Amino acid sequence: MRSTMNRRFTLLSITSLLSIVVLWSCSPYEQDSYQQEYIVEAYLVEGQMFPTVTLTTSGELFDPFTLRDQRVDGATVIIESSDAGQLMTYQQIDSSGIYAPTDTTQKIKATATYQLTIDVPDKDSPIRATTTVPEPLTVLGGITDRVVYQSSEQLEILVSGSPAGQQRFFIFNTISQAPKEDDLTPFYKATLEDSDGDVLLEDFYKVSSGILNEANFLDENGNTVLRLPWLAVSFYGRNAIVANVLDKNSYDFVRSQSVQLGGSTLSPGEIQNVINHVEGAVGIFGSISSDTIYTTIERNPLLEFTALDPR
Numbered sequence: 001m002r003s004t005m006n007r008r009f010t011l012l013s014i015t016s017l018l019s020i021v022v023l024w025s026c027s028p029y030e031q032d033s034y035q036q037e038y039i040v041e042a043y044l045v046e047g048q049m050f051p052t053v054t055l056t057t058s059g060e061l062f063d064p065f066t067l068r069d070q071r072v073d074g075a076t077v078i079i080e081s082s083d084a085g086q087l088m089t090y091q092q093i094d095s096s097g098i099y100a101p102t103d104t105t106q107k108i109k110a111t112a113t114y115q116l117t118i119d120v121p122d123k124d125s126p127i128r129a130t131t132t133v134p135e136p137l138t139v140l141g142g143i144t145d146r147v148v149y150q151s152s153e154q155l156e157i158l159v160s161g162s163p164a165g166q167q168r169f170f171i172f173n174t175i176s177q178a179p180k181e182d183d184l185t186p187f188y189k190a191t192l193e194d195s196d197g198d199v200l201l202e203d204f205y206k207v208s209s210g211i212l213n214e215a216n217f218l219d220e221n222g223n224t225v226l227r228l229p230w231l232a233v234s235f236y237g238r239n240a241i242v243a244n245v246l247d248k249n250s251y252d253f254v255r256s257q258s259v260q261l262g263g264s265t266l267s268p269g270e271i272q273n274v275i276n277h278v279e280g281a282v283g284i285f286g287s288i289s290s291d292t293i294y295t296t297i298e299r300n301p302l303l304e305f306t307a308l309d310p311r
Contacts, residue, residue: 038072038127038281042116043250044108046133046289050088050101053077055118071097076119084112108287110136116285129278129285134245135163137289142225146296149185149236150303155228155295159243162214162224169251172209172228173242176235179205183236186303204234211246211255233297242292249277250286
């Protein structure tokens with residue numbers, strides 16, 4: 001089930017998931033005590049080439065953010081792994097804050113630990129972060145070519161088991177292969193219609209399930225059987241379903257950003273900063289392993305005239 005073509009969707013979907021919250025990882029400051037932060041964004045995908053690294057600075061609260069204006073120029077960026085025997089150097093792309101690997105033939109290796117080191121001009125100490133890539137994730141079975149939306153038979157996917165003693169956390173990404181407004185599922189159709197133009201159709205091309213705990217999906221034989229939440233389906237028709245297992249950095253970053261973006265019952269005074277594991281900056285240096293399947297989501301006749309919340 002693992003192929004280069006299928007797994008390229010993972011990078012797209014996890015990028016859209018994480019990049020929307022990078023700026024939230026800065027601690028809040030009063031306007032008269034604002035301090036600029038460096039922001040790092042990079043995530044490794046097992047079996048794929050080394051990623052780009054985005055390096056920018058934060059801006060004041062109401063200033064518009066652009067890569068060109070907030071970019072950091074002239075940095076020395078390296079990602080290396082003694083486990084995998086790899087060292088990757090980077091070069092800046094034009095006048096952006098994006099740094100690209102100088103070798104596109106090397107691939108990220110499962111279970112290896114990678115260290116990011118960034119030396120920034122006029123910064124006394126380097127920016128550092130490490131991530132350990134999860135074990136490969138492989139879909140073993142349970143693939144249904146067609147499933148009826150919100151039917152009693154929820155889409156279940158059997159995936160390779162976790163190493164002994166390890167707890168894994170997953171995110172599903174669903175990517176519509178032919179998105180059309182007429183094919184929106186009821187929840188997303190109602191959201192679009194009630195948005196007064198603040199939400200666009202393309203916002204639903206790729207949607208996420210949120211974090212799923214493996215402990216809730218073990219069968220009697222110790223296998224992991226993931227169930228796709230209906231909330232992670234935005235369009236009827238053909239969809240790519242990407243199952244991702246997160247490293248600790250990605251898990252902490254994503255779970256804490258839900259508090260920042262309103263996914264918590266905490267009062268404003270109790271809202272915590274996004275958890276990041278970057279020394280000398282804020283942001284994310286994480287890794288994932290993934291696999292992709294395809295299925296067709298069919299309409300449920302019982303829901304054609306009712307916009308029910310998905311469960």
